[in-house]
Amino acid sequence: MNGGGGPNLAPYGYGGGQNCCASLPVKWHPGLTVVVEWVKDPDPYAYGRWPERVFSDAWSKRMEEHKTRYTRHRAVVPVARYERLGVVNVHFLPCNQVAVTAGLMMPGTPKYPFHFPQKMQEPATCPES
Structure with a gap:
């Protein structure tokens, strides 16, 4: 978010992870937005079904091929009103919507x-968006 990094998150994760260093103003103002960029794995549990030994050369080769199906997304998202700056929560919703x-x-x-x-x-x- 806004150029900061974050962890991989599993689908339906609650309290999915931590993000370092999101840059937001201390005081919220109308029109405040952030840029959220993410990569989406269309089959995040595929590797669990592969017969290759995890991290073997064959598994790594299959993973590289699997990664070619990842999709990249970017959204400019309004930030919900806040009284005091605190924990930043990014909700990834169906149809590549973000809150x-x-x-x-x-x-x-x-x-x-x-x-x-x-x-x-x-x-x-x-x-259509």
Whole structure:
């Protein structure tokens, strides 16, 4: 986000990971956005079905071929209003949609700005963006 890095996240992860060094202003202002860029693996559990020994030359070769199917995405996303800067949460949603918060509230609490279901299935077709 905004050029910072982050970990790999599994689908439907809750509290998926930590991101270092997201750059946001201390005070929220109207029109505040962030740039979120991510790489998506269309079959994140494929390697568990491969017969090759993990990290063997054959497995590494298959992984390199698998990575050619990754897709890259970029979204400019509004940041939900916050009173005090806190933990940054990036929600990856179906159809390559993204939602971002940066306050002191955590997912699942009543004042958290988003209440997405834990598991949201990708629809057969996504609306045009």
